[in-house]
Amino acid sequence: MKKGFYSIGSIIILLLAAVIFVLVPAMSERSSGKQLPDYGSFNGRHIRYEEGSEFHKAVNELKDYYEAQGADFENEYAAMFYSQIFSQAFQNVIGSYALDYFTESTGYVVPTSALNRAIRKLDIYCDSDGQFSAAMYENYTDTEKRKTQESVVKNLTQMRSYEDLFGSMAEVGYAPIYGLKCSSGEIEFIRKMGEKKHAFDAVSFDMKNYPDSEKVAFGKAHTDLFVNYNLKVISCESEAKAKEVVKRINNSEITFEDAFTEYSKAYYGDPETGVLSASHKYQLETAVVKPEDLDSIISLSAGAISPVIETASGYCVFKATEVPSQPDFDDPQTIATVYSYLLTREKSVIEDYYANIAKDFASKAQRSSFEEAVAEFNVPVTNIDPMALNFNDTSLVGSTPIAPDSTLGSVTSNENFFKTAFKLKKNEISAPVVLSASNQVIVLKCTDIAMGGTSIEDSKTVIAPAIAQASKASINYSILQNDKIVNNAAEFMAVFNNNKS
Incomplete structure (x- = not known):
């Protein structure tokens, strides 16, 4: 285990508010092809993926880490993974460059005593008990020791700037030695936020049990949405190409089926036959760009083809293979289609249904008792242990006693829950x-x-570290938003991916 000496780059990675942890395939050296552009820069200082650069080193250190985790991904995910690992390495290097920039004007020189203390803490020079070993130190060549010293000096220099600007990684008790600190008033304010606690009994009405009878009733009231249009589709990248398809079919130069084989990009429908599966009216409404084009599709007679229709994915030509199929609300598949529509398009219908039942429950509980209402409505009761008003379950106030994966797991990010619960x-x-x-x-x-x-006595030891951690996340955000940063990731990745293909 590392004994306590970290590079400023590793600190930047550790403090990032949202580091992307993914398994990444093996990185290769730069592929042959077009010269890679700069990934970006900081205050004119180039960030390039080339042998010997800090960026190249950061990328490959991340590669080694993920490979050590057993990463074994193929080309299917390569572009996304490469993009993520380069982005993470860029953030690492930017943190280092920013601190170099902040330190330039100070003229700070690492004292020999500080350098010696840091050297004596390095794992490579310590025995199994974590104590500095002169014998182990002497096992390294002068060149190796010099390179290590240079690295330590760089890290200590950057750390000095970090601590002066943002606060110390070294602390006395829980108070940082340098830089930003939290006041006793701030600690007391946050302590009092978690001081008043409410306990609850909660009954839950599960919307996943929405009755089939309600689904059928909705479907019959909106029959047109669930008419199934039997269609095939040819999808093209450009309008000109789609018009060419229509012209050739209308001139009997080619059949629709042959045109599908020759032209279609298969953005929609079965890639082998062109049969459109998402062909209910409500699905077609989503696909077309211009609402008026929907009538051109649903009015097709069997065997007819549509004009060119602009869709969310390219330009399409549709062919009606049969007359439309009316929904059969005795068919479980139709009922499932209605339910899918409600969940994705009009979930408020389901929510209103259960909210009305819940209102009846609340009315019964107020007239008689909570326990009698539970028995009459046959609903489960969950006991919520005393909790503070803690939106989004922030550690500054203390964790909420509700498991994230439980039935009520989403309450901690539900503003209406807190507004309702803590007025009771x-x-x-x-x-x-x-x-x-x-x-x-x-x-x-x-x-x-x-x-x-949290008691007054414990507040500093419990709350101060949480404040410090939140501050560090904000610090990294501020570094990465510096206006001296130029991020050229899009152009870089386009060339990189092209070179690798």
Whole structure:
């Protein structure tokens, strides 16, 4: 395990608010082909993927790391993975370059004593007990020791700038030695945020149990949406090519089926036959760019072909193979289609259905008791342990006692939940709360309100580190938003991917 000395580059990676961790295929050296452009620059300092550059080193260090995790991906994912690993390496190098820039004007020189302390902490010079070993140190050549010293000096210089600007990685207790610090008033303010805690009983109405009878009722009220148009489709990249297809078919120079084989890019439909599977009216509405073009498709008689239709993916020519099929609401597949439509297009219909049931539950609970309403509606009850008002479950306030993968896991990011729950008095029943992310509608009963949270005595040791971690994430964001950064990732990756293909 590393003993405590980190490069500033590794610190930048560790502190990034959203580092992309993916398994990456083996990186090769630059492929033959067009010269790679700069990936970017910082204050005019080029960031190039070439042998010996810091960027090249950062990319390959990441490659080695992911390979050590057993990465074994093929070309199917290569472009995405390469893009991610280059982006991560760029952020690493930018952090280093930014701190070099900040340090230039200070004239700071690493003291010999600081250099010696850092050298004595390096794993390569320490025994199994973590103690500096002069014998192990002497096993290295003068050249090797000089290179190590140069690396340590660079890291200490950058660290000095980082600490002066943003706060120290070294602390006394939980207070950073240098730079930004959190005040006692800030700690007390955050402590009090988690001081008042509410406990609840919650009943859940599961929207995944939406009755088939309701699906059928909706389908019959909107029959036209679920008419299935029996179509084949030819899709082309350009309007000109699609017009050429229509002209040749209309002149009897080629059949629709042969034109599909010769011209179609198969953006839609079966790649072998061109048969369109997503062919209900509501699906066709999504595909066409101009709403008026929908009538040109659905009015086709059997055997007729459409004019050129602009769609979300290219330009298409449709052929009706049969008359449209009317929906059969006794067919389970049709009912499943209606349900899919509701989930993706009009989920509020399902939410309103359960919200009305939940209102009836709340009304019953207020007239009689929560327990009697639970029995009558036969719904499960979840006990929520005392929790603070902690939107998005931030560690500054303390973790919420609700497992993220539980039925109520989405409540911590639901603003309406907190607005509703924390206005309740003890034993008061809430209005329904829709948790769309977890397909639940809930009703709450506040069972207790108590003072708790982090004690004054423990607040510095618990809250101060959380404040520091949040500050570090903000620091990295500020570094990566510096206006001296030029990011040329799009052009670089276009050339890189082309060279590799």
